Every structure is written in structure tokens, then in C-alpha cells.
């Protein structure tokens with residue numbers, strides 16, 4: 001694991017739980033709106049990285065104080081020792097929430113079957129025909145679909161979420177996204193903030209899409225849909 005950052009305490013990243021958040025290095029997407037561009041370069045370790053030993057020292061000192069650990073990125077499933085890492089976390093009695101972009105359904109399946117994840121958050125970057133506009137990379141859509149199906153049928157508490165970016169998404173795209181996530185535990189429409197972005201042009205994008213309209217019109221009658229601002 002290359003751990004590029006740690007938030008020692010968060011009340012918002014793991015629904016209903018008090019958690020720390022670790023940021024893993026490396027991602028196989030290049031979403032123009034990514035707000036962690038420093039994490040994208042794959043497996044580039046720096047002197048600021050935290051060793052797993054130091055992380056587990058920290059975590060042992062939080063037994064009884066934290067409920068869980070959020071593993072985010074970057075894309076955590078790129079790290080081949082992620083299963084061992086999660087096994088260690090769980091052996092200390094913590095819950096694990098895994099954030100993923102859904103590009104590795106085979107590993108996701110293994111983690112679910114081994115009961116290493118207690119909550120999964122998966123990004124739905126766009127409707128399927130426009131996915132690559134949001135990922136900035138050639139995307140194996142069959143893997144994304146497999147991950148969606150896996151998460152939906154896993155029995156593991158989960159959420160899907162889409163960062164809504166003016167110029168990349170149009171309000172009517174969300175009719176299809178509503179169908180894609182039908183039956184999920186929770187779906188979040190996340191407001192885009194033009195502060196730090198991988199594509200620096202997007203920092204000047206101060207347009208707004210009406211998230212309330214999207215929720216009301218595209219997700220009619222779905223009470224599990226929320227707006228994250």
C-alpha cells in the first residue's frame with residue numbers, strides 16, 4: 001500500500017460512523033473534475049507517504065474511539081496487498097468502508113466474499129454511453145457494469161454517487177443514471193466544486209446544474225437519493 005494521506009477523524013465519510021480516512025496513491029482514471037490530482041500518478045511514492053506500520057500504530061491508538069476506516073484514493077484496488085491491509089484493519093475490530101471507481105470487479109468480488117468490506121461506495125461517472133467523457137480514459141464498460149451488479153447484489157451496505165459537472169453532464173443524463181442505480185441502498189448527487197481539479201480549465205467553470213431539479217425529475221419517487229453539497 002502507498003498511503004499518501006490520512007484524515008484522523010471524520011464524521012461525514014462513513015455514513016453513521018466515526019472513521020479515519022486514508023488516501024491511497026494511484027488511479028487508472030483521469031476524471032477532469034478529480035479533486036485529488038496529486039494522488040493520480042500510479043504508485044509514485046514520496047517522502048510524505050505514511051508507512052503501513054505507522055498507520056497501524058495510529059489505528060491501534062484509536063481502538064474504542066473510531067468505528068471504522070475509510071479507504072479511498074486514487075483507486076485503492078490497484079494495490080495488490082489491499083486484502084491483507086483490510087484483514088489487518090478488521091482484526092483490530094474496525095469496520096472497513098471501501099471507495100472504488102468500479103474498474104476491478106474481480107477483486108471487489110473477492111473482498112465481498114471474504115467479508116473484508118462493510119460498506120462500499122462506488123462512483124457512477126456518467127451514463128454508460130458517455131462514461132469516458134467523465135473518466136478521461138478508455139473504460140472497460142463491461143467491468144463497470146459487472147461492479148454495479150456485484151455491489152447491488154452483494155448484501156453489503158453501499159452507495160453509488162455521481163459528481164455532477166456542468167459541461168460534462170446534462171440534467172437529462174440522469175434519467176439513465178437513475179435506471180442504472182435502481183435498487184441501490186443510497187445514491188448521492190454530489191455538487192461539483194471548481195476549487196482543485198485535474199483539468200485546470202474546470203477551475204473556471206462556475207456554471208451550476210440544478211441538483212434539486214435532477215433529483216425531483218430524474219429520480220421521481222426514489223427516497224434513497226440525496227444531494228451532497
Ligand code: SF4
Pocket residue numbers: 027028029030031033034035036040073074075101
Ligand atoms: S475522481 Fe476519478 S481520477 Fe480522481 S481518484 Fe476518483 S476515479 Fe480517480
